[in-house]
Amino acid sequence: WVKHLTQPLGLYLKIVIYAVTAVTFVENGNDLTLNPNIQGKPEDILWTFNGNKVAEHDLTEFQEFGQFKGRSWIEITTGQLTFRNMTSQDSDIYTSAIQVDGNIYHIVNTKPVLSMFPSDAVQEPIVTCKLNMITESKTLFCSASSKFQISFEWTGSNSIQHSGQELHISKEEKPGSVSTCAVKNEVSQKNTSFTLKDCNTGLLHAHYNSCGSTVLLMKLGYDLL
Known part of the structure; x- marks a missing residue:
């Protein structure tokens, strides 16, 4: 003020x-x-x-x-x-x-x-996905490490922002939809994006965040919520 x-x-x-x-x-x-x-x-x-x-x-x-x-x-x-x-x-x-x-x-x-x-900056976020085989809905979870308190903000293809580590997505969402998790502390902000179609396998893939660094995204397609 x-x-x-x-x-x-x-x-x-x-x-x-x-x-x-x-x-x-x-x-x-x-x-x-x-x-x-x-x-x-x-x-x-x-x-x-x-x-x-x-x-x-x-x-x-x-x-x-x-x-x-x-x-x-x-x-x-x-x-x-x-x-x-x-x-x-x-x-x-x-x-x-x-x-x-x-x-x-x-x-x-x-x-x-x-x-x-630089060590005080927030680390690159990691996004994981769980598919509910009963409802066919998906849950994205964003995690990151930081010495300071951090906030989580999601944006997606519908441009609606959502706060928190988890993002729940209905089965009606298109497989090509991309959701981005932004993590922020007092020093810096880092982003990682995830494509919904990658939630359908149990493989380990490498994705690139907005800064060009490689982030591993574990796709847990057969886990239940």
Whole structure:
């Protein structure tokens, strides 16, 4: 959530202070964009890290500082700050001061950005399928390991989203239908897709997820629920 405080200064200048109270997670080596969520056209933009300058843009010149040289950029139309190749040394408090129509918008991230190690990312999900020989319905089960709490989200050919590890599918669903399980933690998200026709055998097959990694899907066609 955001706290909003406006303080008039003289006749023409005021400072608007926002406090961002959410922790931001990013995996080491990935890019990160911090969005100040301001309205109007920025005239001058400054971002700091622990009180030290990160980058600034006055609409004519862009400058980077310290450890962020060569891997940061400010989008002048929005004030967004983007980093490339985040490291654990980039974890802490970021603050921006952006001038719009003569007013200064001061965005204070009261919670840190935490750059996590790749091992903290959620692992590739594995999808298994069980066929009920009596009702001919199918149940897909998605599993993944993570050091942090993870969420499961299913999408299918009908574009309807479903939360949870299990997805129940009626016998009317076409064999060519594809269901995708997305698992997400604070650091990353990974997806794996499963085609219903693969639920009809007891063989072990290799499938490819959206990241190109091989995931083994055990098709338990003759197991009962």
